[in-house]
Amino acid sequence: xxxxxxxxxxxxxxxxxxxxxxxxxxxxxxxxxxxxxxxxxxxxxxxxxxxxxxxxxxxxxxxxxxxxxxxxxxxxxxxxxxxxxxxxxxxxxxxxxxxxxxxxxxxxxxxxxxxxxxxxxxxxxxxxxxxxxxxxxxxxxxxxxxxxxxxxxxxxxxxxxxxxxxxxxxxxxxxxxxx
Numbered sequence: 001x002x003x004x005x006x007x008x009x010x011x012x013x014x015x016x017x018x019x020x021x022x023x024x025x026x027x028x029x030x031x032x033x034x035x036x037x038x039x040x041x042x043x044x045x046x047x048x049x050x051x052x053x054x055x056x057x058x059x060x061x062x063x064x065x066x067x068x069x070x071x072x073x074x075x076x077x078x079x080x081x082x083x084x085x086x087x088x089x090x091x092x093x094x095x096x097x098x099x100x101x102x103x104x105x106x107x108x109x110x111x112x113x114x115x116x117x118x119x120x121x122x123x124x125x126x127x128x129x130x131x132x133x134x135x136x137x138x139x140x141x142x143x144x145x146x147x148x149x150x151x152x153x154x155x156x157x158x159x160x161x162x163x164x165x166x167x168x169x170x171x172x173x174x175x176x177x178x179x
Contacts, residue, residue: 001013001016003102003118003121003122004118005102005103005104005105005118006084006103006104006105006106006111006114006115006118007084007103007105009103011100011101011102012100013078013079013100013122014078014100015078016124017040017123017124017125018040018077018078018079018122018123018124019039019040019078020040020042020075020076020077020078020079021037021040021041021042021043021077021078021079021080021081021123022041022042022043022044022061022072022075022077022079022080022081023041023043023044023045023048023080023081024044024045024061024064024067024080024081024082024083024086024087025045025064025081025082025083025086025087025104026044026045026047026048026049026050026064026086028081028083028104028115028119029041029044029045029048029050029054029081030048030050030051031116031119031132032081032119032123033050033051033054034128034132035119035120035123035125035128035129035132036125036128037123037125038054040123041054041058042058042059042075042077043058043059043060043061043071043072043075043077044058044059044060044061045060045061045062045063045064045067046060046062046063047063047064048060059071059075061075064086064087065086065087065088066088067087067088067091067095069091069094069095072095072099073098077099078099078100079099079100079101079102079122079123080095080099080100080101080102081101081102081104081119082095082101082102082103082104083103083104083105083106084103084104084105085105102118102119102122104119109140113133113136113137116129116132116133116136117129117130117133120132
């Protein structure tokens with residue numbers, strides 16, 4: 001099955017969904033966990049500390065910029081997840097000679113949404129990725145509305161010479177994990 005990564009490269013998976021995944025991108029390792037790919041992810045970097053049980057139990061294949069190429073080759077992955085900025089081009093190209101390497105390239109929010117969607121497709125977890133995207137987008141909308149309401153309240157209070165009470169409650173991150 002063929003897929004296109006965020007650099008517009010085409011990769012071909014010999015088995016779908018992939019059963020042996022190596023992730024060399026910490027944030028995307030956590031996303032793979034959110035998708036429920038506990039058994040499929042077999043290798044992660046030493047910087048992939050979330051989820052903690054993966055960090056303790058998965059094979060660590062070096063750092064993001066100094067991959068243990070021979071160990072990755074021994075694992076014989078069906079798929080390697082990399083990132084244009086996070087990983088060294090020479091190492092990624094070397095691995096791509098033997099394995100399908102899907103590369104993300106994220107420079108804005110829409111790229112992040114696209115990455116989540118494409119990784120869902122690539123791993124056979126489209127339902128999980130769709131749920132996560134919906135939740136993230138809803139949280140961003142709520143955050144935007146909260147900020148707008150706070151801004152409007154502040155402006156109105158200033159016009160009426162009413163003291164503005166600061167809300168020190170910590171707001172949650174816009175992203176969320178699947179239940």
